Amino acid sequence: MKNMDKYDYCLLDSATTHSIFNNKIYFSSVTLCKAQVKTIAGSAEIIDGSGNATIVLPNGTTLHIENALISGRSNKNLLSFKDVRRNGYHLETLVENTVECLCVTSYVMDKRIVHEKFEATASGLYCVQIRAFESYATMPWKLVNPDIHGLWHDRLGHPGTTMMRRIAQHTKGHPLKDTKILMSNEYFCESCSQGKLIIKPSIEKVGYESPSFLQRIHGDICGPIHPASGPFRYFMVLVDASCRWSHVCLLSTRNVAFARLLAQIIKLRAHFPDYPIKKLLMSIVQHWE
Known part of the structure; x- marks a missing residue:
């Protein structure tokens, strides 16, 4: 007909x-x-x-x-x-x-x-x-799918633009050859951009200070953790500003944070009597469920 x-x-x-x-x-x-x-x-x-x-x-x-x-x-x-x-x-x-x-x-x-x-x-x-x-x-x-290029780009493991054009030109059974996006650079992949993103180091706010060992300690309390690690739903991290020394302890509740912090300070003063702790900076990062 x-x-x-x-x-x-x-x-x-x-x-x-x-x-x-x-x-x-x-x-x-x-x-x-x-x-x-x-x-x-x-x-x-x-x-x-x-x-x-x-x-x-x-x-x-x-x-x-x-x-x-x-x-x-x-x-x-x-x-x-x-x-x-x-x-x-x-x-x-x-x-x-x-x-x-x-x-x-x-x-x-x-x-x-x-x-x-x-x-x-x-x-x-x-x-x-x-x-x-x-x-x-x-x-x-x-029948044209507007996101057909993005679908195949994701299936093939996010290849680069040059590799994507070679794959489309030398394979059969897909409509990629008919899309105009292969001949332009207008396609934007958020996952590729995040993977290739280079973040420059932040500028030091205190450039003139060079603290000695245990002169300044930074601490964070994070939680609640989901799923919980047994009875523990929070954790506290202590990091020295002058070296790579760090300490992590698990907490059942935030109410025991001060006792764990005080016990750790006593241990540091007992092990390193020549390096007194002068500053302690604490911050609380809480993730709501």
Whole structure:
């Protein structure tokens, strides 16, 4: 069956912002998207995607429509006046034998040419017969996923741009060759950016000070831990500012932190009597569940 010879009906509407078709044969490609349309009964998700469509009117007038919508659950097709005007045609109404008609016209050398003529129905709407463009009706339909490049980039283990282009050019069975993103550097991968991020060391706030051993100790209490390590849900970390000495102890509650801290200070003073502790900076980092 030749789809190009099959006619379908379409309503011409001056109030709609986008043309909506319920058959994929009018599209060269469709980008998947979900959109809500407000109706009298409320909002409904009836839009399956969008893309460039081409339709042919009964007398052979071809209309190319950008960003047309596709809805497989729609009962009728809808053609916007705006899309007709964008193709360089005018829409004029006239009355012939007490019958109101809508004409698709154009002007060449100040001469008015009528390309199509549609009679109004009993409801006052204009119903038009349309058919698919010949090249679209015979070509295989392509469904484009806007994030297909990111999907394969993730599956292949986040290769670089050069490696991604080589893989796409020398493998079969995927639609990556048809994506324009391989020829540009517009793709952004958050995971790759975080993995290649280089953080410079922060500037020392106290550059002139060189504390000796145990002159300044920093401490943090973190928790609660989830899942808990037995009866312990918190831990305390003590780090000396002058060397790599550190101490970690587990806490059942934060109420025992002071006793553990005091016991550790007594041990340090007993083991290193020549290095008194002058400063102790404590901070509490709490993660709420």
